[in-house]
Amino acid sequence: MSFAAVRRTLILLHRWIALILTPIFLVIILTGAVLSFRPIVNSGQGPRQGASLDVAALSQLVGAIEKAGQPGGISVIEGGRALQVMAQDPAVAGRWDMASGAHTPAPAGGIDIFRTAEGLHKTLLLGLGIVVEVASFLMLGIMVAGPFLAWLRFRNSLMGWHTAMGWLLLPLTLTSPVTAVMLSLHIGTGSRPELPRTKRPVAISQALAIAGRDLDLNRLAGARRFRGGTVMLQLAPDATGGNGGGFVVTDSGVTPLVGGPSLVKQIHEGTWGGAWSGAINFGISLVLLGLTVTGLWSWVRRKARNRVRPVAAGGDILVAHASQTGTAARLAGVVFEGLIAGGEKATLAPIGALKPAEIARFPLVLLIASTTGEGEVPDGTRALLRQLKSSDLKGVRFAMLALGDRSYAHFCGGGQRLKAALMAAGAVEALPLREADGDPSGAFLGWVDTVRSELALNCKITGLPAVSPPVALTVADRQRLDVPGTGNTQETWRIWLEGTQDIAFRPGDLVRIAAGAGERPRSYSVGSSSRVDPRRIALTVRLHEWTAEDGARRLGRVSGFLLREAEQGVTVEARLDPHPGFNPPTDPRWPIVMIAAGSGIAPFPGFIEERRASGRAGPAWLIFGNRHRDGDFLWRDVFEEALADGTLTRMDTAFSRDSDDGARVQDRLRQHAPEVFEWLVETKAIVYICGRRAMSEAVLEALAEVLVTEGGLKPEAARAEIGQWVAEGRVRVDTFN
Numbered sequence: 001m002s003f004a005a006v007r008r009t010l011i012l013l014h015r016w017i018a019l020i021l022t023p024i025f026l027v028i029i030l031t032g033a034v035l036s037f038r039p040i041v042n043s044g045q046g047p048r049q050g051a052s053l054d055v056a057a058l059s060q061l062v063g064a065i066e067k068a069g070q071p072g073g074i075s076v077i078e079g080g081r082a083l084q085v086m087a088q089d090p091a092v093a094g095r096w097d098m099a100s101g102a103h104t105p106a107p108a109g110g111i112d113i114f115r116t117a118e119g120l121h122k123t124l125l126l127g128l129g130i131v132v133e134v135a136s137f138l139m140l141g142i143m144v145a146g147p148f149l150a151w152l153r154f155r156n157s158l159m160g161w162h163t164a165m166g167w168l169l170l171p172l173t174l175t176s177p178v179t180a181v182m183l184s185l186h187i188g189t190g191s192r193p194e195l196p197r198t199k200r201p202v203a204i205s206q207a208l209a210i211a212g213r214d215l216d217l218n219r220l221a222g223a224r225r226f227r228g229g230t231v232m233l234q235l236a237p238d239a240t241g242g243n244g245g246g247f248v249v250t251d252s253g254v255t256p257l258v259g260g261p262s263l264v265k266q267i268h269e270g271t272w273g274g275a276w277s278g279a280i281n282f283g284i285s286l287v288l289l290g291l292t293v294t295g296l297w298s299w300v301r302r303k304a305r306n307r308v309r310p311v312a313a314g315g316d317i318l319v320a321h322a323s324q325t326g327t328a329a330r331l332a333g334v335v336f337e338g339l340i341a342g343g344e345k346a347t348l349a350p351i352g353a354l355k356p357a358e359i360a361r362f363p364l365v366l367l368i369a370s371t372t373g374e375g376e377v378p379d380g381t382r383a384l385l386r387q388l389k390s391s392d393l394k395g396v397r398f399a400m401l402a403l404g405d406r407s408y409a410h411f412c413g414g415g416q417r418l419k420a421a422l423m424a425a426g427a428v429e430a431l432p433l434r435e436a437d438g439d440p441s442g443a444f445l446g447w448v449d450t451v452r453s454e455l456a457l458n459c460k461i462t463g464l465p466a467v468s469p470p471v472a473l474t475v476a477d478r479q480r481l482d483v484p485g486t487g488n489t490q491e492t493w494r495i496w497l498e499g500t501q502d503i504a505f506r507p508g509d510l511v512r513i514a515a516g517a518g519e520r521p522r523s524y525s526v527g528s529s530s531r532v533d534p535r536r537i538a539l540t541v542r543l544h545e546w547t548a549e550d551g552a553r554r555l556g557r558v559s560g561f562l563l564r565e566a567e568q569g570v571t572v573e574a575r576l577d578p579h580p581g582f583n584p585p586t587d588p589r590w591p592i593v594m595i596a597a598g599s600g601i602a603p604f605p606g607f608i609e610e611r612r613a614s615g616r617a618g619p620a621w622l623i624f625g626n627r628h629r630d631g632d633f634l635w636r637d638v639f640e641e642a643l644a645d646g647t648l649t650r651m652d653t654a655f656s657r658d659s660d661d662g663a664r665v666q667d668r669l670r671q672h673a674p675e676v677f678e679w680l681v682e683t684k685a686i687v688y689i690c691g692r693r694a695m696s697e698a699v700l701e702a703l704a705e706v707l708v709t710e711g712g713l714k715p716e717a718a719r720a721e722i723g724q725w726v727a728e729g730r731v732r733v734d735t736f737n
């Protein structure tokens with residue numbers, strides 16, 4: 001087994017043992033915390049330092065108490081001014097004043113907190129001592145394994161505190177379970193001396209009289225009757241610290257108890273140093289409680305986060321979508337709502353989030369699928385396409401609306417591929433494929449009509465999702481991001497566009513801009529947030545430049561327009577498309593990893609801006625790659641500032657053409673595999689990948705490798721896992737060509 005596999009097993013054991021035993025751990029820890037007050041309370045009792053007890057008054061009072069009932073034991077309290085009597089008998093239990101002999105009974109029905117806590121601590125009050133012993137062994141194992149599972153690094157997160165506490169306070173926290181285990185194995189506890197016996201039972205008053213001949217009783221701390229009829233006296237040490245301890249009194253004399261409680265027991269109970277060793281034990285209990293609670297809570301939070309499931313209303317109809325930028329998803333939502341309004345039962349889901357076996361449960365699938373790249377399926381659907389090759393969808397009928405754009409070479413290529421894969425798996429078409437070119441509204445309504453009539457479904461569609469209306473945006477400012485003359489950088493600018501009224505948008509949304517009326521628009525990622533400024537949109541625009549066949553230099557239509565033609569103050573017609581699949585998590589505390597190459601950095605300045613504005617951002621890690629640190633570290637100022645003010649927890653860069661190591665972002669992922677694994681698997685960060693398709697594929701492959709090296713998965717299983725994460729939205733990809 002590799003180290004990674006051992007570590008993975010340890011993590012699972014650590015987690016599951018802790019989870020299963022949490023209730024028992026909590027009982028042991030909380031009662032331990034209560035019991036650690038015993039030495040603290042006791043230290044304030046017994047005769048006061050220097051003051052000596054009035055032995056005659058004491059003997060007289062004990063005699064009086066014994067006349068009134070049967071005391072089980074007495075303790076000298078309040079520095080010798082009173083006695084506390086332990087007894088079943090309510091006539092004597094409670095406080096007895098030494099001077100007046102007045103009795104204040106113990107509260108009726110009151111329970112002895114320490115007794116109860118001790119019972120719970122040792123046997124759960126159910127005679128289950130063995131369970132407690134096993135739990136102590138396992139607690140020790142979990143704590144010793146802890147430091148092997150995560151390195152000590154300071155992070156202000158639940159897991160960060162858990163790890164830091166586990167590491168730094170280990171020597172302290174180990175004392176409790178180590179001594180518990182030693183006690184249960186009788187290690188270092190010494191052998192119990194044979195106790196002397198008595199012929200006739202001795203009362204406490206008699207014991208005081210017998211012992212008074214040999215012992216200096218004005219240092220008496222307490223006395224207890226044993227079952228065999230003897231009495232044990234506890235004496236405080238004298239001024240020289242000697243001669244204290246326990247003595248057993250029989251009818252024939254006094255025997256000192258040799259040895260006393262072992263050091264192991266004293267450490268476990270916090271009695272070795274009186275009040276302050278009790279306080280240390282209380283501190284240990286608090287740390288153990290902290291470890292249990294932070295561990296449990298972070299597990300609960302992870303579970304809650306993992307629940308990315310389809311909206312299920314049951315029924316036989318699956319309304320599914322394969323969407324890259326959200327259009328297909330929005331239209332599928334409209335169909336779903338329409339079916340529910342029409343009284344049908346249906347389930348809505350991104351098709352890529354389902355396993356083939358889950359799809360097979362639905363006799364009818366209504367599917368809206370878009371195309372991305374050069375005739376490819378959306379990112380979240382690629383894994384499913386692979387899985388369908390070895391799946392059986394017999395009995396499934398589907399009707400598909402494919403979204404596309406005829407200006408691309410492979411019109412509706414994604415939909416076609418998906419259709420072919422479904423049919424190869426045995427599904428059949430309930431309706432012929434319908435294709436939408438450009439704005440899908442018309443084709444969509446026509447398709448829904450056919451679905452209604454041909455498939456006899458009641459689907460009440462009241463309106464289409466608003467197609468993003470055109471907005472007029474003014475070029476407010478531009479700034480070159482790369483430094484010309486520092487090697488072969490690519491000309492890249494940040495551009496701020498300004499609206500005349502407030503607009504709602506989030507980082508990662510897309511702005512479609514065309515260079516002129518009727519021209520094909522180009523999409524740019526929004527790198528700012530309307531939560532910070534609802535009128536200002538930041539874009540990252542790289543100039544597309546190439547040499548045409550005639551040898552002339554050509555510029556991309558839209559980037560050339562934005563960077564060469566549109567002067568400051570020029571107004572451009574744009575459309576803003578929401579892109580929920582690539583927005584930052586709505587909860588800013590959720591950890592994220594942002595991976596970008598080149599102008600793929602575009603959305604992330606907006607992520608930073610929005611998280612900083614929230615005031616409670618969780619951990620964020622940026623991994624950025626480009627050619628030269630000096631020349632094209634795009635948005636460097638923004639990210640360095642974010643790192644300094646903590647909005648960014650960590651930043652790694654890879655500049656492939658610098659002399660250092662020529663690494664790319666995917667190489668950084670491999671180099672920092674343990675940390676990547678921790679962010680991915682332990683803290684369940686959402687990973688955002690933005691760049692060219694080849695880059696995103698290399699990054700996904702590197703992530704799968706991390707699962708192999710750190711998680712012990714087989715390569716195929718690791719790829720499938722990453723595919724599943726893409727489908728569930730735990731890994732989000734935004735690619736461009």
Ligand SMILES: Cc1cc2nc3c(=O)[nH]c(=O)nc-3n(C[C@H](O)[C@H](O)[C@H](O)COP(=O)(O)O)c2cc1C
Pocket residue numbers: 322323324325326327328329370371372373374375376378403404405406408409410411412413438440523735736737
């Ligand atoms: C980067 C990109 C690549 C595209 N590639 C194609 C293509 O190859 N063939 C096609 O028919 N449509 C293509 N389209 C058009 C989309 O399929 C179409 O805009 C669709 O409505 C998007 O739906 P979605 O938002 O659900 O992803 C492409 C769109 C983008 C932004």
